[in-house]
Amino acid sequence: MYDVIVVGAGPCGSTAAKEAAKKGARTLLIERKKEIGSPVRCGEGIGEHNIEELGIRLDKRAVCARINGAVLYPPDCGNSITVRSKESKGYVLDRKVFDKMLAADAAKKGAEIIVKTDVTGLIKNGKRIAGVVIERDGKMERMEGKVVIGADGGESTIARMAGINSTATLYDTDFGMEYEMANVPVTDMIEIYFSNKYAPRGYCWVFPKEDGIANVGVGIGGHVKGHAKEYLDAWIRDNKRFRNAQPLAIKGGIIPVGEPLSEMVADGFIVAGTAAHQVDPIHGGGIALAIEAGGIAGRVAGECALSGEVEKKSLYRYEREWRKTREGKMRKRLLLRKALEELSDDDLNALSKMIGNREIDLLLKNDFLPVVAKIASKRPGLIKMAKALLK
């Protein structure tokens, strides 16, 4: 019998397992894949401020490149905006290494880990979740646990088994496709390309790694016609810069970009990370949010399991703490997303001529009013955006 069982050994799950184990809880971390950290559905970017705030020990072997800022391109690639604020500095990670190190940290604190093992169901004691059913080496096994944490990423299957509606809707989800490519001319900046033609309701990105290797990808709105791969292939084909680039890996996946789940706990159960739709609605980044939520989930799960108080209202303090820390900021990001998605390519091009990195900084800090004031008088399309930001 475990105190805490964590499903998914990504950044969220491994952090949760570490924190639960640190509390003295007997903790099991279960990973479906045969290798933690590969493959990932991810651009592998993280902010330096995230690393500092979360107290992550970032080993240089987990880092492919240090990033000194971001360049934002409008559809006509005319007036790009270069951002070098503190928030724009960060790293492109090698998640094959990063994820393993986080899991290793959990193991060092006493968590047990099993890999290449599917969770096929939940054990229920009445309404209360009381463990998981796994398939290991072809055999079904029951693992009892006082608290189960679902950290299984965008599929969010475990939360749905626990009765939490975490199905992704097409409108509030982006879908991404990415090639890790060699022979790409890069700098020390990440590049973001806005375009309704190539990345409707999303963006194309180049996240440099080392030696001319980069993650090159696109995210598109789920409600949009066509598939992410078609958009990515078109953008790469139409871009001279990728003329000699060659793929080293193909990655893709689901990116929740709407509200986080309205329910994050049940009796004996917590959902956290991308599985709980805790993802930034603007840039689609989820690693830092996953680690933050995993930490809170692990601590609370550990405490509750050890005290024997595992019903929803006790576990709710995880959700309360997460909402107090994050909900307001995410809601503002969602406003910004909805404001941007109304803009045509012409609007975006015009916007790029009106604002600079100062306005981008303000938008990213959720300080919309000064930017609204600047653009409100100009184009009808932008007045719409201004109104949306003030909702």
Added chain:
Amino acid sequence: MIKIDRNKCIRCGACVGVCPKNALRLRDVIVVDNSLCIECGTCAKACPANAITLKKK
């Protein structure tokens, strides 16, 4: 029911996340329980690799 083209599928799990009936699983490959499938086509729309076709009965 749905048909998954195994040559195009990159096993990312996007289809699993959007299925309103929780009929899909990401194991080594994508596994579908056709008895749960309501043929809504959401998985086919979502798939980043365009690997899913809807085969209405």
